[in-house]
Amino acid sequence: MTDLRILAASFFISASSAAAECSIPHFQLPPSDPNTTTFELSLDYPAAGSELDSFSTETDFRSDWMGYLNEVLAYAFEGNLENDFVVQDNSIRSWFHTPWLHAGHSGREYVHGLTRERSSRPNELQNGVDAFFQNWGVGFYNEAAAGTLGAIWTDFCNPSVDALADVDFPEGSVSFKVLFTAASEAEIDALEGAPTWTAHIHTQGPPCRREDPCPREERTVTLLQIDVAIKDRRATDTGWVFGTFVYDKRLSHLAPWERLVPISIGWGNDPEVEPEEPLFENIINEDFDGVFFGWDARPHMGWNGRANGPVDNPISSCVSCHGTAQFPRSDTFANILPSRLTLTDSEIRRVYFQNIRGGSLFDPDVVPRPPFQSDLVVPVALDYSLQTQLGLEQLCFAWIDSRPPFDTVASKPAVCPSRQPEAESLAAFRTMGLTEAQMAPLERFLGDIRDEPVSKDNN
Ligand code: HEC
Secondary structure: OOHHHHHHHHHHHHHHHHHHHOOOOOOOOOOOOOOOOOOOOOOOOOOOOOOOOOOOOOOOOOOOHHHHHHHHHHHHHOOOHHHOOOHHHOOOOOEEOOOOOOOOOOOOOOOOOOEEOOOEOOOOOOOOOOOOEOEEEEEEEEHHHHHHHHHHOOOOOOOOHHHHOOOOOOOOOEEEEEEEEOOOOOOOHHHOOOOEEEEEEEOOOOOOOOOOOOOEEEEEEEEEEEEEEEEOOOOOOOOEEEEEEEEOOOOOOOOHHHOEEEEEEEOOOOOOOOOOOOOOOEEEOHHHEOOOEOEOOEOOOOHHHOOOOOOOOOOOOHHHHHOOOEEOOOOOOOOOOOOOOOOOHHHHHHHHOOOOOOOOOOOOOOOOOOOEOOOOOOOEEOOOOHHHHHHHHHHHHHHHOOOOOOOOOOOOOOOOOOEOOOOOOHHHHHOOOOOHHHHHHHHHHOOOOOOOOOOOOOO
16 A cells, blocks of 8 residues: 555544544443444435425414424324334434434433433422423434535534525424423323333433533433424414424323324514513413413413423523524523523513524624633524534534544534633623623623533523
């Protein structure tokens, strides 16, 4: 072999092992028992632009919202239910995951690829049940959406900056997510008879902090909620329809996985609607009043009656949280009203419940958090995909922490903001000109967020 060929061969080995380190399926290795089936990622994305499978229906989500959502659920379940959501075994249509959700304390577990979601607070799942419960979920994208993901993730160690400049999922893109809770039917009455999975999750209920060891163990988790998101041009204000299903034990004549009923739908944020006035872009299934909402700790599903599910924060909604999808994420506003920030109802609506067209930015003036360089960067809009946001974030954290493969591969992923020079104080930069009262609510955003839970919010 000539020197050149040796060089080329060694480059190939390091490039491909780096790629493998950038598409790791799970956070912690499974036991080396050959009989244990373990989660594998479906990342073999199709080329965009070709004939890709997409969802379409004549059913109008405004006039028949439950009919619409039930069609989406049937589409999402077809070929997946019988394979326990091992989407690679689906012989009817292809489904895909997103990379880089293995990293961090909340990273994918090895049985089903679940990531840790927002924890349920005391009394949220059921009035009088005074405990924290951890929740875990796994999401999938259909083929139409995967064409867009493939254009972004041409290289799992270095996503395409060009593709990220113009993220626009095509019509008929669908994503869905199955969410399980560590609460059991013995603890939460509504879960009686619900399907269960085994998952390798945290031993403790409250969220794990960065400094905690956060040990995991195999435990039983129970199906609580299923989320769907559909790119539908009839949703003229946002481009997206978000819907959620809950387990309904009252349907005991059906098989457990068929006992799923729509609880809410939203295709906008109703930014003009005053409190107590009827909403136009959000609908809740009142049949679950007293089952999944309707008491002090959980008065409604989402903020002032907007769409959300039982796992979600009652001061947010599907559309408002997903509308913040951009990279870097908004440091100043986060994706939800920070608990210590007091705003009037109309201020909240102006910031968090504006209707954002896919492709527009929630916070154009974003400044990256430490440990990244505090210069203003040009953020990219991610068209409501928060898994893409998290994946990019985890990739950049791995680079800045020199975790594999960035312990040997020196090059910075082009999308990541630069490293912060030692002496620079981001806090000083960010808070120039702010009074002490204005500072207080911002404090929690000024810290380093590496290894915070991959969850919906940390309020
Ligand atoms: C406060 C924030 C927040 C709220 C509210 C929220 N989500 Fe999400 N959602 C996330 C985050 C963060 C992710 C990515 C990580 C993950 O999969 O858990 C996500 C992921 C998803 C995904 C996978 C595709 C994607 O966009 O990343 C779907 C589908 C989804 N959510 C639907 C919903 C629906 C439907 C609702 C309302 C019932 C909802 N979400 C409410 C934060 C939120």
